[in-house]
Amino acid sequence: MKLYDYPTAPNPRRVRFFIAEKGQTIPIVTVDLAQRAQFTPAFRILNPSCTVPVLELDDGTAISEVPVICRYLEDLHPDPPLMGDTAEQRAIIGMWDRRMEIDGYLAAMEALRNSLPGLSGRALVGPHGYAQIPELAARGRQRLADFMADLDTRLRDVPYVAGDAFSIADITAFVTLDFARSRLKLELPDEAAALRAWFAHVAERPGTQA
Amino acid sequence: MKLYDYPTAPNPRRVRFFIAEKGQTIPIVTVDLAQRAQFTPAFRILNPSCTVPVLELDDGTAISEVPVICRYLEDLHPDPPLMGDTAEQRAIIGMWDRRMEIDGYLAAMEALRNSLPGLSGRALVGPHGYAQIPELAARGRQRLADFMADLDTRLRDVPYVAGDAFSIADITAFVTLDFARSRLKLELPDEAAALRAWFAHVAERPGTQA
Numbered sequence: 001m002k003l004y005d006y007p008t009a010p011n012p013r014r015v016r017f018f019i020a021e022k023g024q025t026i027p028i029v030t031v032d033l034a035q036r037a038q039f040t041p042a043f044r045i046l047n048p049s050c051t052v053p054v055l056e057l058d059d060g061t062a063i064s065e066v067p068v069i070c071r072y073l074e075d076l077h078p079d080p081p082l083m084g085d086t087a088e089q090r091a092i093i094g095m096w097d098r099r100m101e102i103d104g105y106l107a108a109m110e111a112l113r114n115s116l117p118g119l120s121g122r123a124l125v126g127p128h129g130y131a132q133i134p135e136l137a138a139r140g141r142q143r144l145a146d147f148m149a150d151l152d153t154r155l156r157d158v159p160y161v162a163g164d165a166f167s168i169a170d171i172t173a174f175v176t177l178d179f180a181r182s183r184l185k186l187e188l189p190d191e192a193a194a195l196r197a198w199f200a201h202v203a204e205r206p207g208t209q210a
Numbered sequence: 211m212k213l214y215d216y217p218t219a220p221n222p223r224r225v226r227f228f229i230a231e232k233g234q235t236i237p238i239v240t241v242d243l244a245q246r247a248q249f250t251p252a253f254r255i256l257n258p259s260c261t262v263p264v265l266e267l268d269d270g271t272a273i274s275e276v277p278v279i280c281r282y283l284e285d286l287h288p289d290p291p292l293m294g295d296t297a298e299q300r301a302i303i304g305m306w307d308r309r310m311e312i313d314g315y316l317a318a319m320e321a322l323r324n325s326l327p328g329l330s331g332r333a334l335v336g337p338h339g340y341a342q343i344p345e346l347a348a349r350g351r352q353r354l355a356d357f358m359a360d361l362d363t364r365l366r367d368v369p370y371v372a373g374d375a376f377s378i379a380d381i382t383a384f385v386t387l388d389f390a391r392s393r394l395k396l397e398l399p400d401e402a403a404a405l406r407a408w409f410a411h412v413a414e415r416p417g418t419q420a
Contacts, residue, residue, distance in 0.1 A: 048360070049309060049313075057298065061298060061301075061302065063301045063302070063305055064305055065304065065305045065308045065309075067304075067308075068301050068304040068305045068308060069301070071300065071301065071304060072297055072298070072300070072301040075297035075300070076297065087282055087285035087286065088267065088271060088282070090281065090282070090285070091271075091273045091278050091279070091281065091282040092271065092273070094275065094277075094278040094281060095273055095274055095275045095278045098275045098277075098278060099259060099275075103259075103336070124353075126313070128353070128356045130349055130352070130353070131349075133343065133345050133346065133349070135343050135345075136343065136346075139340055139341075139343070142340070143334075143338070143340070146338045150258070
């Protein structure tokens with residue numbers, strides 16, 4: 001098994017964090033996104049969506065999409081459970097993880113990809129070029145502000161995003177907010193005390209360094 | 211168990227199609243989106259994302275997000291498998307279903323929600339209002355054209371989206387393309403022979419009427 005990765009990209013970081021929480025190690029192949037290596041013919045065969053991460057199994061099967069890769073690894077290594085160990089827990093965690101992705105992660109990508117000069121003509125990932133739309137950069141930042149306020153409200157009631165236990169939903173939210181801070185200069189609001197406390201707590205986990 | 215539904219909305223249709231393929235029946239509660247019933251305080255408690263479908267379990271737990279609801283139902287009723295019956299099959303089908311969602315379904319929503327006058331100020335689902343962006347309506351249509359071309363290429367090699375067997379990925383793609391046809395007047399291209407043949411074949415399944 002191999003993980004196609006890029007060190008500074010947030011989606012691969014979600015998977016590295018997940019693998020570290022499982023106590024696993026998977027050999028890494030770096031795909032140099034700065035050199036557009038995701039668009040080479042060889043990589044397109046591996047993943048026609050031209051994204052990292054990709055998990056290549058020993059039989060050559062290539063799996064892309066972060067929650068799908070994580071689900072596969074959870075099936076292989078159920079302990080500790082990060083995606084729920086009953087059908088109902090899987091559903092609750094899956095729902096919260098998707099909310100973190102749609103309301104948080106995609107908003108951060110919208111803000112970044114529509115503003116970074118180096119991504120001109122590549123406002124969406126994938127093999128098709130789409131032009132940047134400046135209004136989307138502003139909308140992405142507004143969505144992130146709404147996301148932080150909503151998540152702060154949630155975390156006043158529960159210690160972790162999906163409830164009582166640390167899960168993949170915390171990984172998605174943490175990587176998103178750390179990315180927003182470092183790449184978009186969007187800090188957690190001072191008044192979001194619950195969100196700030198949760199962020200500081202999750203930041204102590206060794207998986208954040210993976 | 212109850213399914214909160216709206217008859218003409220495409221996301222609930224994906225779940226109804228899935229339930230029908232399972233040979234199951236789940237009582238329906240209609241949420242009148244035309245009357246903005248998804249924004250009432252009672253519904254916001256059920257689903258703060260203000261979307262349908264929602265699956266309410268007998269203990270009151272509310273599950274939103276289409277693939278999460280389907281995963282829960284698949285856990286309860288594994289036969290016939292629509293999301294894979296091994297870890298590897300689950301990963302392959304999950305990956306293709308997500309591609310259908312991101313490249314197809316989200317593109318259709320982008321085209322519709324940024325152009326329909328009745329959705330002014332609601333370009334994204336959820337509790338926060340975001341303005342329509344006319345460039346996104348055009349981009350959504352372009353993305354759908356790219357999606358159809360890519361899926362036609364895929365279906366020249368395999369009978370179903372995820373490979374040899376009908377799966378949730380076919381449901382997502384079919385509902386997306388049927389929606390694009392009826393609501394966006396985007397027909398399948400004449401030259402996309404494999405896509406057209408697949409669409410006609412899937413259209414014969416009783417689940418499309420659910």
